[in-house]
Amino acid sequence: DQQVKQNSPxxxxxxxxxxxxxxxxxxxxxxxxxxYKKYPAEGPTFLISISSIKDKNEDGRFTVFLNKSAKHLSxxxxxxxxxxxxxxxxxxxxxxxxxxxYGKLTFGQGTILTVHP
Amino acid sequence: EAGVAQSxxxxxxxxxxxxxxxxxxxxxxxxxxxxxxxxxxxPKLLIQFQNNGVVDDSQLPKDRFSAERLKGVDSTLKIQxxxxxxxxxxxxxxxxxxxxxxxxxxxxxxxxxx
Numbered sequence: 379d380q381q382v383k384q385n386s387p388x389x390x391x392x393x394x395x396x397x398x399x400x401x402x403x404x405x406x407x408x409x410x411x412x413x414y415k416k417y418p419a420e421g422p423t424f425l426i427s428i429s430s431i432k433d434k435n436e437d438g439r440f441t442v443f444l445n446k447s448a449k450h451l452s453x454x455x456x457x458x459x460x461x462x463x464x465x466x467x468x469x470x471x472x473x474x475x476x477x478x479x480y481g482k483l484t485f486g487q488g489t490i491l492t493v494h495p
Numbered sequence: 496e497a498g499v500a501q502s503x504x505x506x507x508x509x510x511x512x513x514x515x516x517x518x519x520x521x522x523x524x525x526x527x528x529x530x531x532x533x534x535x536x537x538p539k540l541l542i543q544f545q546n547n548g549v550v551d552d553s554q555l556p557k558d559r560f561s562a563e564r565l566k567g568v569d570s571t572l573k574i575q576x577x578x579x580x581x582x583x584x585x586x587x588x589x590x591x592x593x594x595x596x597x598x599x600x601x602x603x604x605x606x607x608x609x
Contacts, residue, residue, distance in 0.1 A: 382537070410595055421499070421586055421600030422538070429595070467537050481526060481590060482551060483598060485537030 381405045382470050384486035392494055397455040399489050401468030404449065408470040412483070413442060413453045416465045425466075426453070458493045465490050497521065499601035501587050507607045513575035516604045520568070520589030527564055528598065529572050530586040538586055544570065577608045 383402045391397045399413075409430035414422035428435040428442045428451070435442050441454045455462055468486040500519040508514050520527050525546055530538035541560065543551040546567040555562070559578070564570040574581055584603040590596045 384537075412597075414600075419602065419605075421588075421602050423600070424597045427595070427597070469537075481596070481598075482540055482543060483538075485539070487535065487537050 382484050382486040384489050386489050388490040390492045391458050394457045397458045399453040399466050401451050407472040410471045412469045414467045460493050463493050501601035505605045511576040515573045518570045518587030524589035525592050526590040528588040532584045579608050582608045
């Protein structure tokens, strides 16, 4: 049961353009969402997060949008740079999951972003 | 501050052999996680520790996998005996107390079972 889905395995964009990465979830208990970036041979690094009480969170070139009714979130990178080329993972968590699952992250499959110079 | 440390970085073993991975979390982080990431998939939680107690091991294949967290700091994950399908990257992560605190990941151990 894939509770967090990233349906695009890869995305290719030109430097300077916008990159939009999408993520869908099915579990209505999820109320905190994160994006992680992963370079080869490294662990995932935290990028940006959003709580379900918001519909947008911005940090520099990165903006995450949350549409709770559609159970959909997206990450916008503007402008895209070649150094942004990496695998991007969407992750979700629930504050009401109970003690044993507190803070537990459920990850999507990842989207490989390639930014061409 | 120093990040999450893991060793070894790479390991190649034959099926039915045993293997162990080590993780040293960020100082002061009470919660420690072990994830398994199979190629082409996202990380999947295997076990979660709060200090030195297990709070979630529902997805840990307990017939072959075991983990412990010594004195609430370092942790080891063991596989015995290994199967071909255990080939994956094993990621350790740690987090301070608090729900929305960020999980910080180590570089991972890449395991290949032949």
